[in-house]
Amino acid sequence: MSGKYKTPMLDELEKGPWPSFVTEIKKAAKKSSMADDELGQLEKSYKTKRGYWKHGGIVGVLGYGGGVIGRYSSLPEEFPGIAQFHTVRINQTSGFFYTAKALKMICDIWDKYGSGLTNMHGSTGDLVLLGTTTENLEAIFAEYSSRGWDLGGSGSAMRTPSCCVGPGRCEWSCIDTLDITYALTQEFQDELHRPAFPYKFKIKTAGCAVDCVAAIARADLSIIGTWKGNIQIDQAEVKKYADSGMNINAEIIDMCPTECMSYDGKTLKINDVQCNRCMHCIAKMTKALRPGKEKGATLLVGSKAPIVVGSLLSWVIVPFIKVEAPYTELKTLIRSMIEWWDDTAKPRERIGEVLEIKGLRPFLEHIGVPPQPQQVKEPRKDPFFFWSESDFKK
Amino acid sequence: MALPKRQTDIGPPKYDQFIPPVIKKNYGKWKYHEVLSGGTMVHVAESGDKLYTVRVASPRILSTETIREICDMSEKYCDGYLRFTTRNNVEFLVSDQSKVDPLVAELKAKKYSVGGIGPRVSNVVHTQGWVHCHSACTDASGLVKAIMDDLYEYFTTKELPNKVRLAVACCVNMCGAVHCSDIAVVAVHRKVPTINHELVPKVCEIPTTVASCPTSAIRPNPKDKSVTINEDKCMYCGNCFTVCPPIDIHKPEEDGVAIVVGGKIGSLRTNPKFSKLAIPFFYNEPPRWPKVVAAIKNILEVYAKNARKHERVGEWIERIGWEDFFNLTGIEFTFQHIDDFTFARDTFRTSAAFKYSR
Ligand code: HEM
Ligand code: HEM
Ligand code: HEM
Ligand code: SF4
Ligand code: SF4
Ligand code: SF4
Ligand code: SF4
Numbered sequence: 150m151s152g153k154y155k156t157p158m159l160d161e162l163e164k165g166p167w168p169s170f171v172t173e174i175k176k177a178a179k180k181s182s183m184a185d186d187e188l189g190q191l192e193k194s195y196k197t198k199r200g201y202w203k204h205g206g207i208v209g210v211l212g213y214g215g216g217v218i219g220r221y222s223s224l225p226e227e228f229p230g231i232a233q234f235h236t237v238r239i240n241q242t243s244g245f246f247y248t249a250k251a252l253k254m255i256c257d258i259w260d261k262y263g264s265g266l267t268n269m270h271g272s273t274g275d276l277v278l279l280g281t282t283t284e285n286l287e288a289i290f291a292e293y294s295s296r297g298w299d300l301g302g303s304g305s306a307m308r309t310p311s312c313c314v315g316p317g318r319c320e321w322s323c324i325d326t327l328d329i330t331y332a333l334t335q336e337f338q339d340e341l342h343r344p345a346f347p348y349k350f351k352i353k354t355a356g357c358a359v360d361c362v363a364a365i366a367r368a369d370l371s372i373i374g375t376w377k378g379n380i381q382i383d384q385a386e387v388k389k390y391a392d393s394g395m396n397i398n399a400e401i402i403d404m405c406p407t408e409c410m411s412y413d414g415k416t417l418k419i420n421d422v423q424c425n426r427c428m429h430c431i432a433k434m435t436k437a438l439r440p441g442k443e444k445g446a447t448l449l450v451g452s453k454a455p456i457v458v459g460s461l462l463s464w465v466i467v468p469f470i471k472v473e474a475p476y477t478e479l480k481t482l483i484r485s486m487i488e489w490w491d492d493t494a495k496p497r498e499r500i501g502e503v504l505e506i507k508g509l510r511p512f513l514e515h516i517g518v519p520p521q522p523q524q525v526k527e528p529r530k531d532p533f534f535f536w537s538e539s540d541f542k543k
Numbered sequence: 544m545a546l547p548k549r550q551t552d553i554g555p556p557k558y559d560q561f562i563p564p565v566i567k568k569n570y571g572k573w574k575y576h577e578v579l580s581g582g583t584m585v586h587v588a589e590s591g592d593k594l595y596t597v598r599v600a601s602p603r604i605l606s607t608e609t610i611r612e613i614c615d616m617s618e619k620y621c622d623g624y625l626r627f628t629t630r631n632n633v634e635f636l637v638s639d640q641s642k643v644d645p646l647v648a649e650l651k652a653k654k655y656s657v658g659g660i661g662p663r664v665s666n667v668v669h670t671q672g673w674v675h676c677h678s679a680c681t682d683a684s685g686l687v688k689a690i691m692d693d694l695y696e697y698f699t700t701k702e703l704p705n706k707v708r709l710a711v712a713c714c715v716n717m718c719g720a721v722h723c724s725d726i727a728v729v730a731v732h733r734k735v736p737t738i739n740h741e742l743v744p745k746v747c748e749i750p751t752t753v754a755s756c757p758t759s760a761i762r763p764n765p766k767d768k769s770v771t772i773n774e775d776k777c778m779y780c781g782n783c784f785t786v787c788p789p790i791d792i793h794k795p796e797e798d799g800v801a802i803v804v805g806g807k808i809g810s811l812r813t814n815p816k817f818s819k820l821a822i823p824f825f826y827n828e829p830p831r832w833p834k835v836v837a838a839i840k841n842i843l844e845v846y847a848k849n850a851r852k853h854e855r856v857g858e859w860i861e862r863i864g865w866e867d868f869f870n871l872t873g874i875e876f877t878f879q880h881i882d883d884f885t886f887a888r889d890t891f892r893t894s895a896a897f898k899y900s901r
Contacts, residue, residue: 165692177604192675198795240555249614249623256607295547316571338552358810
């Protein structure tokens with residue numbers, strides 16, 4: 150089936166050491182005329198410098214309002230194989246762990262019903278199957294769901310939660326990111342599969358402030374592991390770092406943002422009351438320093454990409470919360486946050502945008518979290534503040 | 544042919560079926576890790592057990608054929624256990640130390656790119672581009688390939704002051720986390736969209752179209768049952784095109800990409816930061832975008848030469864000041880660099896203390 154098209158521009162991108170997506174499309178094109186037409190259309194895009202995809206076409210599986218993204222070529226006569234080329238979002242596992250057996254099963258089904266092309270993974274987190282027809286969707290869903298794999302979210306719905314590798318392989322993880330993500334995904338199945346929100350809602354969980362899953366920048370709710378109490382220090386290991394040539398004063402002490410560390414050539418000291426738990430020293434001296442023993446998470450709300458009035462990073466709402474199975478308090482709090490947003494937002498407003506318009510107070514009151522200095526970088530500068538009845542009763 | 548019985552709302556399979564025994568045993572009880580090479584590391588548990596990770600790059604777009612090949616290697620060397628990273632890398636999870644070197648050797652023989660660990664450039668977070676998205680004004684996969692071919696040794700071996708995280712977004716929707724990357728490419732339009740007044744009344748809902756514009760540039764045009772765009776207000780975001788395709792934002796000869804720098808996700812040392820504009824525009828030059836690639840390499844190498852150990856790109860720039868960043872990189876400062884949107888006034892200098900241009 151392959152080789153219908155000459156692709157001199159794309160062939161250039163098979164040269165060089167970095168793995169080539171063109172080679173991947175060509176491999177799929179050996180078996181699939183859909184993939185071959187994708188290759189042909191892409192070569193045309195490279196020549197004319199524009200895309201040829203159409204926006205439009207609600208497609209999906211019975212009973213679900215999302216998980217499939219309709220995609221059509223705007224040149225169906227020229228490239229009939231991709232007249233329909235829909236995306237199927239499959240729920241990834243927590244932490245993107247797989248076995249060869251499971252992945253091969255996923256590939257076998259995909260070769261039968263789709264183009265053989267995937268994204269491992271989509272930026273949302275889902276395992277993305279790229280390119281199938283409307284007709285095949287029910288069969289694809291039956292094949293995967295009967296084997297234990299469900300669809301992810303799309304549209305104005307919860308997105309598949311995702312997380313860092315956490316306790317699976319990281320010594321810094323303060324919370325069980327894998328289990329939290331699994332539990333929340335199960336908790337919000339209806340919200341994930343049947344869009345009923347003002348807009349999308351993403352939850353991402355990182356085990357510590359290193360934030361390997363970019364939770365703080367691209368999740369409406371960012372759950373970030375942290376601790377209370379003293380950083381655990383192993384002075385013998387500190388000495389080994391010094392002996393091995395690390396300039397502890399330059400690389401660690403002087404780079405501590407809160408200037409709460411000292412090192413006299415023998416003993417490393419931390420004034421933990423001043424530490425803001427930024428993770429720099431722990432990340433650079435992992436054998437010597439470990440997070441404190443009382444573990445939990447900070448909940449931050451609101452990040453999004455710049456469309457429409459500018460990017461947001463998530464804001465601290467709950468400075469510290471214990472998160473332990475079955476996560477009842479966390480789940481209740483999330484439901485309360487979503488409820489406020491759902492009641493307050495205009496269509497297509499993310500929770501961060503609504504918070505910016507309405508201010509933090511009504512949100513904090515609704516979810517029952519008191520005002521705390523940890524929620525702001527500094528108090529307000531202007532004298533134009535409001536009072537409500539409840540403030541007078543005190 | 545009968546299909547198996549579908550199930551709904553079952554969610555993903557539980558992760559614990561896919562983690563190797565060494566992780567099951569030492570779950571949450573890891574003590575430390577060591578980076579062994581650009582593409583290998585070892586995690587040591589409190590029990591003394593060790594887990595070796597071998598990381599290779601993927602182009603994110605993977606054929607089932609390649610996935611099967613990766614699976615075969617994981618069966619051969621690590622009992623079929625593997626994972627993917629947020630940044631599109633593949634990780635082989637090896638419990639038996641003696642299998643690490645043979646695995647790396649086979650991967651290299653098969654031309655896989657082993658690397659991405661430690662103070663290096665990791666794989667590039669990117670979006671769909673011309674491969675699969677209607678909004679795209681460039682091709683993300685092609686840019687990534689061209690950039691990483693050029694920065695290859697920074698992925699595999701060469702060290703930098705700290706990690707450098709790259710991203711590519713193929714339109715201003717920025718579906719990846721471009722807005723907080725050390726160095727990122729974001730594709731932009733530069734011209735007010737053209738309106739097909741015959742099609743608009745047939746395809747679009749006028750109030751929705753008017754409401755879609757973040758700068759209120761769109762007004763109803765009752766005469767044509769269409770809309771008009773105020774050219775002074777439009778900032779080419781393409782939102783109207785998303786809602787109403789007859790308003791065409793695509794201008795292949797004028798579309799291109801910008802480079803933004805200095806963003807960061809983690810809280811280490813300094814707070815997370817947004818990326819800021821470094822270079823406002825390059826024309827699309829497929830298949831290899833040579834000017835974009837050269838500009839990124841220049842920024843990376845100026846950073847590598849001047850930053851202190853452990854400083855991320857954004858931390859380095861804040862220490863030396865943006866005026867010195869433009870000095871050192873030789874990048875021209877233009878009107879486009881001066882913010883005139885929602886956060887503008889926070890960016891104007893409010894002190895006479897600054898550095899001169901060299
Ligand atoms: C206010 C109007 C609209 C906005 C703001 C909007 C925005 C969006 C967004 C944010 C997505 C991505 C969703 C995700 O990540 O899952 C999307 C996808 C999509 N939208 Fe729209 N949309 C609008 C109207 C429309 C209209 C009028 C159509 C059809 C004529 C349409 C068709 C689609 C389709 C088919 C997709 C799936 C994308 C794909 O094919 O890959 N949308 N839209
Ligand atoms: C073939 C016709 C159409 C298709 C296939 C289609 C498809 C879609 C899809 C997939 C979305 C969801 C976007 C997301 O992922 O969030 C959407 C949203 C939307 N569409 Fe359509 N659409 C069609 C026609 C229209 C028309 C004719 C209008 C207006 C007259 C319209 C107005 C909208 C609006 C306002 C939204 C945003 C809804 C919201 O979330 O508040 N669509 N459309
Ligand atoms: C009006 C605004 C937007 C539109 C029209 C839009 C449209 C789309 C479309 C069409 C896709 C599917 C691409 C494909 O697979 O073919 C997509 C994917 C996606 N969108 Fe958006 N988007 C919008 C805003 C956003 C924003 C603001 C964010 C993030 C905060 C976002 C995050 C994502 C993510 C994570 C994906 C998956 C991308 C990937 O895996 O490469 N989108 N969007
Ligand atoms: S976010 Fe923290 S806990 Fe999670 S993998 Fe990264 S460093 Fe480890
Ligand atoms: S975690 Fe950060 S703030 Fe705390 S002691 Fe270490 S470097 Fe200083
Ligand atoms: S960044 Fe823009 S063009 Fe690229 S996948 Fe997202 S919406 Fe599409
Ligand atoms: S491109 Fe953006 S700013 Fe310009 S008219 Fe359309 S929606 Fe408004």
